[in-house]
Amino acid sequence: MTTPTPHPPGSAGGTRTRSRRGPVVGLATVAALLLSACTGVTYGETQLPAPKVTSSTPAAPATPVTCTSPTQSYDPLPSLPASSDITDRTVRTILQRGHLVVGVSADTYLFGARDPFTSRIEGFDIDIARAVAASLLGDASKVQFRVITAADRIDVLKNREVDMVARNMTMTCSRWQEIAFSAEYYHSGQKLLVAKDPSGKVPSTTLEDLAGKKVCAPRGTSTLEKLRSVQGVEAVPAADHTGCLVLFQQGKADAITGDDTVLAGLAAQDPYTVVTSAPPMTDEPYGLGFHRDDVYLVRYVNRVLADLKADGRWKAIYNRWLADTLGPAPAPPVGVHGRAAR
Structure with a gap:
């Protein structure tokens, strides 16, 4: 078994050695399957x-x-x-x-x-x-x-x-x-997840800094629409944020965007990623x-x-x-x- 190594230095989301990150991809994929299996339970x-809650007040016409x-x-x-x-x-x-x-x-x-x-x-x-x-x-x-x-x-x-x-x-x-x-x-606010710098410094990367790069966001979200409006950035859609993480780990995306709460969870699953310190793009x-x-x-x-x-x-x-x-x-x-x- 090979041991995962940190991404080499470079620009956010730059070229990474994917062949040595098999264990991390596996963990994220297994986690995605386990978590997705919970829906509706x-x-x-x-x-x-879960019982249906009895209404505490008579039904009334909706008012603006x-x-x-x-x-x-x-x-x-x-x-x-x-x-x-x-x-x-x-x-x-x-x-x-x-x-x-x-x-x-x-x-x-x-x-x-x-x-x-x-x-x-x-x-x-x-x-x-x-x-x-x-x-x-x-x-x-x-x-x-x-x-x-x-x-x-x-x-x-x-x-x-x-x-x-x-x-x-x-x-x-x-x-x-x-x-x-x-x-x-x-x-919360929309931020970016990128490759962690081996020095430990948290990058302040913004979307505008990623011109020429591929950035992932889930399909059918306002986040993806915003991403598509940024000139020079290639939007990469996925089914959900966990799907984005898998694409990132496979080298098919250079960064992921979404609410910082979601990105924090992705960073916790992949120790070679970090949420950037740039101000949120939305509130x-x-x-x-x-x-x-x-x-x-x-x-x-x-x-x-x-x-x-x-x-x-x-x-x-x-x-x-x-x-x-x-x-x-x-x-x-x-x-x-x-x-x-x-």
């Missing part, structure tokens, strides 16, 4: 099928939502109330059921991914969801995870199949028309998703998030999952509140 502490700032959410509760003092019907349903039902990813490494050895779903989003369960139900294990795709996120909330979605979802005004969001809990504020009528639950969770940010737990969660690939925890995003209830 429900995992939880009790391993029960005024939105001038997609990151503006409802005011947090002044403090966390005792369970016995909560009268909101949605929260009472959760308390009586005994666990929180959360829609998550199982294939976003470091944010929400299934550990192939333990079958447990782990990551930044998962720890945030457990913090909500711990506050609401007194036990971080009282949460049931339902694995969903990115395309499922809105529908499972509108149909009340989950109580909350924690799946790296960008807050937008158009989405506020259909669902509600917590305050921003993570700020992607992540919010936890809720049914549009569950204003009280959003206000409760906003209190939990505010406390996590204030007492250092948010930074601890960040450092646990993301610091190795994205650097030490930044200041947590400041929650923007004051949205008027519908």
Whole structure:
């Protein structure tokens, strides 16, 4: 068996010795198969099928939502109330059921991914969801995870199949028309993954620096469309970001672009890659998703998030999952509140 060696020095994504990286390609490919096999599966502490949540309010005609700032959410509760003092019907349903039902990813490494050895779903989003369960139900294990795709996120909330979605979802005004969001809990942005410099220096490579190079992005994404608009860069499409990593390892792509959260997971799978230090090309504020009528639950969770940010737990969660690939925890995003209830 040969031993993988670091890429030789050169420009970002330059020529690399691929024949000696077989073990890394194999790991990424196996990980891709294991993670992709999770889609549509429900995992939880009790391993029960995710129940459909009973509506806490009568169905009402959809009304337009005024939105001038997609990151503006409802005011947090002044403090966390005792369970016995909560009268909101949605929260009472959760308390009586005994666990929180959360829609998550199982294939976003470091944010929400299934550990192939333990079958447990782990990551930044998962720890945030457990913090909500711990506050609401007194036990971080009282949460049931339902694995969903990115395309499922809105529908499972509108149909009340989950109580909350924690799946790296960008807050937008158009989405506020259909669902509600917590305050921003993570700020992401589109960045680049390139070959690691053997010196250990993190490159500040930008898309414009990659003229004449091949850059990969998943098909059917706004990321790929943006990539195609950059003059001199050859866009290389793949089915998903893990597919991009395989192409990168095979020498068919010189760099990969996507949200820094996704790229951090790829870098963790391939020790010869690094996320560049260049500023993000886009802003992607992540919010936890809720049914549009569950204003009280959003206000409760906003209190939990505010406390996590204030007492250092948010930074601890960040450092646990993301610091190795994205650097030490930044200041947590400041929650923007004051949205008027519908």
